[in-house]
Amino acid sequence: MKNILLFADPGIDDSVAIMYALLNPDINILGIVSSYGNVEKKQATDNIAYLLKLAGRTDIPIIGGSNSPSSGEIPTYYPEIHGQEGLGPIRPPENFAGELTNFSKLYTIIEENQDVTIVDVGRNTSLASLYLLGEDIAEKVKEFYIMGGAFFVPGNVTPSAEANFYGDPIASELLVKNLDNLYIAPLNVTNKAIITLEQVKTIQEMNGNPLIEILDDVMTYYINAYKKLIPGINGAPLHDVVTLSLMVNPDMGKTIRRDVEVLTTGLGQGTSIADFRVSSKPAEKNINIYLEIDYQMFVNDFIEVMTRKR
Numbered sequence: 001m002k003n004i005l006l007f008a009d010p011g012i013d014d015s016v017a018i019m020y021a022l023l024n025p026d027i028n029i030l031g032i033v034s035s036y037g038n039v040e041k042k043q044a045t046d047n048i049a050y051l052l053k054l055a056g057r058t059d060i061p062i063i064g065g066s067n068s069p070s071s072g073e074i075p076t077y078y079p080e081i082h083g084q085e086g087l088g089p090i091r092p093p094e095n096f097a098g099e100l101t102n103f104s105k106l107y108t109i110i111e112e113n114q115d116v117t118i119v120d121v122g123r124n125t126s127l128a129s130l131y132l133l134g135e136d137i138a139e140k141v142k143e144f145y146i147m148g149g150a151f152f153v154p155g156n157v158t159p160s161a162e163a164n165f166y167g168d169p170i171a172s173e174l175l176v177k178n179l180d181n182l183y184i185a186p187l188n189v190t191n192k193a194i195i196t197l198e199q200v201k202t203i204q205e206m207n208g209n210p211l212i213e214i215l216d217d218v219m220t221y222y223i224n225a226y227k228k229l230i231p232g233i234n235g236a237p238l239h240d241v242v243t244l245s246l247m248v249n250p251d252m253g254k255t256i257r258r259d260v261e262v263l264t265t266g267l268g269q270g271t272s273i274a275d276f277r278v279s280s281k282p283a284e285k286n287i288n289i290y291l292e293i294d295y296q297m298f299v300n301d302f303i304e305v306m307t308r309k310r
Contacts, residue, residue, distance in 0.1 A: 002117050002248060003028050005109060007065065008240070009037025009122035010047045012082045012222045017121055017240035018048065019211050022055045024305045026248045029057075030109050030116065034100065035065030036075045037122040037167060039086035047086050049098025054210045064100035065126030069168035075123075076167075081225045088221025090214050106130055110140050119247060121147040121240035123164055128171035131178060144179050147243040148172060149186035149260070149272030151289060158270065162187050165262050166270030173262040176272075180285045184260065185243040186272065189253065189290040193242035193298050196235035197223055206307040215306075238302070245301050246290060252297045255288035 004027055008014040014037075021027045032052075034045040041064070048062050068075055085091055103126075110116050118141050120127045127144075130137055148164035149172075155161040165172040176182065200219045204212055219236065226236040246253045258274040260283075274289060 001026055001028050003030055003113050003115060004117045004119050004247075005031050005033065005106065007033040007035065007118065007120040007122055007126055008048065009035050009039065009044050010051075011038030011044070011086050011122075012088055012218055013238050013240045014038065014121055015047060015051060015087055015218065016215070016238055017244055018051050019055075019215070020241050020302065020305055021244055022051070022057055022211065023209075023308045024244070024248065025308065027244070029060050030113055031061045031063050031101070031105065033063045033065040033106070033126050034098070035122055035126045036067055037164075038082045039077055040075070041065065041067050043086055045098040045100060046092050046096060050092040050096060051211065054214070061101040061105060062098050063105050064103055066123070066129060069123065069125055070128065070170040071168070081222070083221055087214070088218045090217055103129070107134060107137070110137060115142045117141070117143050117145065117247065119145045119244060121164075121243055123167040124148065124171040124175055125168045128168070128174045131174065138179055143181040143183065144175075145183045145185065145243055145247050146175065147185045147190060147239050149184055149262070151186050151188050151272060151274060151276070151291070153188040153191065155270070156187060160268060161270030162272070165272055169262050169264040169270045172270070173264055176260040176262060176287065180287075182286065183246070183255065183288045183290070185239075185246055185290050187239070189293050190239035190242050191237050192293055192295050193238050194233070194235040195219070195238050195299070195302060199235070199299065199303060203303055203306045212306065241302060242293065242298055245298055246293070249297065249301055252294050252301070253290045254292040255290050257282040257286065257288055259283040260287060260289065
C-alpha cells in the first residue's frame, strides 16, 4: 500500500483523482494539500471537503497550500473547463466550508509515517514551498509523482507549455532540479488516458457510492468542454488520475531517465525540455519521464477501482 500526500487544486480531473485515491485499496491518503490552480484555494478546499464528506472520510486532513504562484502574479482560472466552482454543475451545499490544517502538518506527517509518496497533480507552488522550508524533506520522502510538462506534443496552455508547469514555472524548475526519485507524467502520456461517458455509466451501474453518484454530471461537463477544444474526441483525458494509476501500477507505463529543464520566462514559459537524443546520458538523479502507457490497462484499472464499494 502507498502512503501518499496528495497536492491538488480541484478542478474536475483533480476531483476524480481524489475519488480514485479514496476508493483504491492500494492507496492510503495521509493528507490532501489544497492550493490555487484550476480554481482559487478557498473553492478548492471546499471541493475537497465535500468529496471527503461524500466518501465518509472527514478524518483525512486538508492542509492549506499556496494562494498564488511564486512570481506573485494573479492566477488564471479555467471555468470553461472545470466550471465556475471547479466541479462542473455540482456545487457543495450552501454554507459548506472546508477547514484547513496548517501547512506545518506536512512535516509532522512525513516524520510520523514511513515510505511516504508525494503526488502533485496541481501547480507546483506548494510542493516547492515544502522543499524550500525544509530541504532535507527530499531525503525523507520515498518518491515524488508529478503531473506536468509536455514532451513531443503541444502544450495545452501555450503551443509548448502544459498548465501545471506554466502556472508556476519557477516552482516546477526548482523541483525538477532538486528532487530525487521523481516521476513525471506529462501530456504525451496523460492525453491518452481518455474516459468516455459510457464507461462512467458502467461504473455508476455497478456502484451506488455517494461519491460516484456525482460522477456522470461532473464528467459530462468535462467531456463537453473537451469536445469544444478537440472536435471528434469521444471522452476526456484524466490527466491526474493516470498519474496516481501509474504510481500504483508501475508496469502500466514506460519511462526514460533524463534531466529536465522548465523554462521560466518569455514565450517559452512553462515549456519542459529534456534531451532524448540517442547520444544523451541518463540523469544522475533518479528522474523518470513517462513516455508511454498501456491505455487498456489504465481503463481496466480505473473501472475496477471506481466500482469498489469502499
